[in-house]
Amino acid sequence: MGSKSKSHTNADAARISNAIDEELKQERELRRRRGQKEIKVMLLGQAESGKSTLQKQFQLYYSAQSLDRERPSWRPIVYFNILKALRMILDELDFQYPQAVQPPSPTGSPPYSPIPPSTASSAGNVFSFTPPPSKLPSQSSSFSGHSSMPTPESSWFPELAYLRNKVLPLVASEEALASELSGGITVTGGRKGVYVRSGWQALVTPNRAWPLTEILATSARQTAVTNIVAKTLGANQNEIFRLWQHPAVQSLVRTNKLRLEESASFFLDEIHRISEPDYTPSTDDVLHVRLQTLGVTEHSFDIMMGGRQFNWLLYDVGGAVRVLSKPLSRALAHHQNIPREDRQVDTLRDDDFHTVNTSPSGMPTAIIFLAPISAYDQYLEEDPRTNRIDDSLQLFSTIVSNKLMVKAALVLMLNKTDLLRQKLAAGIKVRKYISSYGDRPNTYDEVSEYFRAHFIQTQKRKDPTRRSLYVHFTSMLDVKATQAIIVNVGEAIMRSHLSSIGLA
Ligand SMILES: Nc1nc2c(ncn2[C@@H]2O[C@H](COP(=O)(O)OP(=O)(O)OP(=O)(O)O)[C@@H](O)[C@H]2O)c(=O)[nH]1
Ligand SMILES: [Mg+2]
Structure with a gap:
């Protein structure tokens, strides 16, 4: 059944995609006839x-x-940028401070494999480049290992655990939001990101004056997850802001252990405005959005x-x-x-x-x-x-x-x-x-x-x-x-x- 509905979606996507191409072709033809x-x-x-x-x-x-x-069609993308940032914050907190969220793993090994550095510069002849440092868990912090000694940071753990629990349901809806955004025209979504191609706006804006009724019909169905995310953001905006402002998170950002996307801090700083029920993205928001083409x-x-x-x-x-x-x-x-x-x-x-x-x-x-x-x-x-x-x-x-x-x-x-x-x-x-x-x-x-x-x-x-x-x-x-x-x-x-x- 899953594959049937998937192929149905693919067929829809192809149909809509072709319709957009046809639309653009006709527009261009019209312009050409006008001698532009x-x-x-x-x-x-x-x-x-x-x-x-x-x-x-x-x-x-x-x-x-x-x-x-x-503008309205950028709203779910702004949400998506926020969810992605929150996911990255939680991932890094889990990694740096496992005691705040879970008992130490039996093996004690960190959940990633560092990439070996290379001295090769692929450009070779213009600059000399220094290879990146490989990422290692914070050696100096006693929280990266499994020390049983209490440290000053352990006072953070109860609050971090509380905030994590509040934010987790939102992070869990990242995949669903990506699928909603990806439905029909965009190609893929999920943890890596949402990709876009021309015409995507029609899919997330029921009222946009795109002259294809099929797209309008499709887009009207595709706002359920966006609305749930909006409500959850509204209900948890204080916790999101507290998490973002938390000294643990700020210090990870400052020391580059946590490399968020460049627009993340802008959106997290603005979380109260973005969590308003009638939120419509401003020009600044639209410019800050990260959406891979x-x-x-x-x-x-x-x-x-x-x-x-x-x-x-x-x-x-x-x-x-x-x-x-x-x-x-x-x-x-x-x-x-x-x-x-x-x-x-x-x-x-x-x-x-x-x-x-x-x-x-x-x-x-x-x-x-x-x-x-x-x-x-x-x-x-x-x-x-x-x-x-x-x-x-x-x-x-x-x-x-x-x-x-x-x-x-x-x-x-x-x-x-x-x-x-x-x-x-x-x-x-x-x-x-x-x-x-x-x-x-x-x-x-x-x-x-x-x-x-x-x-x-x-x-x-x-x-x-x-x-x-x-x-x-x-x-x-x-x-x-x-x-x-x-x-x-x-x-x-x-x-x-x-x-x-x-x-x-
Ligand atoms: N601070 C800052 N951010 C910028 C600037 N230009 C773009 N950005 C941000 O950088 C991110 C990436 O910009 P995009 O325009 O999506 O980059 P792109 O070249 O289209 O990327 P692809 O679609 O992956 O090829 C977005 O979040 C933008 O808001 C700039 O001059 N300063
Ligand atoms: Mg792009």
């Missing part, structure tokens, strides 16, 4: 670099009404420039699956979901791009590459030996060196400068993770310039055409600053486009 010029912009960069956040900023600037309409999603904006209307198509290419080869052309044409196995390839093959090149939808006019320069002390989730700045540089190098993309205008956004400032202010040393940084001062100006210089140098070495590179430092959660950059980048892309077709 298409400007294709690809957003590229590693996972969590801020591509979807930039897309939301575009939407906010050029289509604020559509963002307003979508799977495959490629297309977003369309009508933009007036120089007295003419252009149809901008923004392709938000999920960073977890580095879709730069064959799947890209297919994805651009059909918005398909790309399996995780289709990892980044080093070169694009001529025939891969032939389809895009000769199709009416054509090659991208511009590429906006996002590199989160705050990530110098982080490693890839899928490869914990690769430093994230190293990964960004490699990806950037692949993109600029590809001869099939040379006609695209190139914009580089060195993103998350706010987090970079915070980390440097907290004394997190760059040279600890990037040994080639040496004795340079650990200040924002020095560090940001160091990264900028390395990206520019990479382009100089790898780009066969040495085309202009427009570089911006960005903090994508800052609406005012980002919107000024969007205007600036838009104009640069248009200038470059007009000159490439001989009109400027």
Whole structure:
């Protein structure tokens, strides 16, 4: 019976997915008949670099009404971000302070296997990277072992146990919420996250003006878990806040033993507002949400420039699956979901791009590459030996060196400068993770310039055409600053486009 209902869901998903594709095709056809010029912009960069956040900023600037309409559909995703953070907090507490929740295990072994460090730097020739420290239970804390000696922290245990019990039912509904969000269109959910592809909003917003009645019918059924989670959040908001503020949790965060997602602290700080029964996500909430993009999603904006209307198509290419080869052309044409196995390839093959090149939808006019320069002390989730700045540089190098993309205008956004400032202010040393940084001062100006210089140098070495590179430092959660950059980048892309077709 289980498999029958699953295949039914899959059939629904395929039907809805095809209906959305058809919808987009018709919209595009209409625009083409109206003679609107298409400007294709690809957003590229590693996972969590801020591509979807930039897309939301575009939407906010050029289509604020559509963002307003979508607001309610972000509510379950905000809840999902909170549940994920709570789960991570409980997992780490269980690990660090097993006595607070359970009797010591008979073997006494911690519930994970540390990853062996490697000295290999995959980029090799730009920076020298220091391998990550392997995670070990807190050696200095007597709570990581099974000491019977009482310590000052043991006074925390009764409260931690109480808060844990209160929060546990919410954490237990994470999977159910993920399934509800994943129903129909999204591909998978669960402990790893919820993935999204275009059209998902229709599934979680019964009232959204998406013109497909089937989707509306589907979405109307899919709010039961969201409502239960909302009620449970409301009933336990004080306990959630106490847990978040608890010295045990705060100290785990401070010492990096607990690495929550970057938006987690924002949502946990705001838990009372978010737990209101009539809560609707604010613009700040929508920008802070973390929702992994799977495959490629297309977003369309009508933009007036120089007295003419252009149809901008923004392709938000999920960073977890580095879709730069064959799947890209297919994805651009059909918005398909790309399996995780289709990892980044080093070169694009001529025939891969032939389809895009000769199709009416054509090659991208511009590429906006996002590199989160705050990530110098982080490693890839899928490869914990690769430093994230190293990964960004490699990806950037692949993109600029590809001869099939040379006609695209190139914009580089060195993103998350706010987090970079915070980390440097907290004394997190760059040279600890990037040994080639040496004795340079650990200040924002020095560090940001160091990264900028390395990206520019990479382009100089790898780009066969040495085309202009427009570089911006960005903090994508800052609406005012980002919107000024969007205007600036838009104009640069248009200038470059007009000159490439001989009109400027
Ligand atoms: N502090 C801070 N957070 C940011 C910034 N830009 C994005 N974020 C946050 O970083 C997280 C990841 O951003 P996304 O836009 O989802 O990243 P993405 O590149 O689309 O990631 P994938 O879909 O996995 O490829 C979100 O929680 C954003 O709110 C920034 O400049 N500063
Ligand atoms: Mg994304």
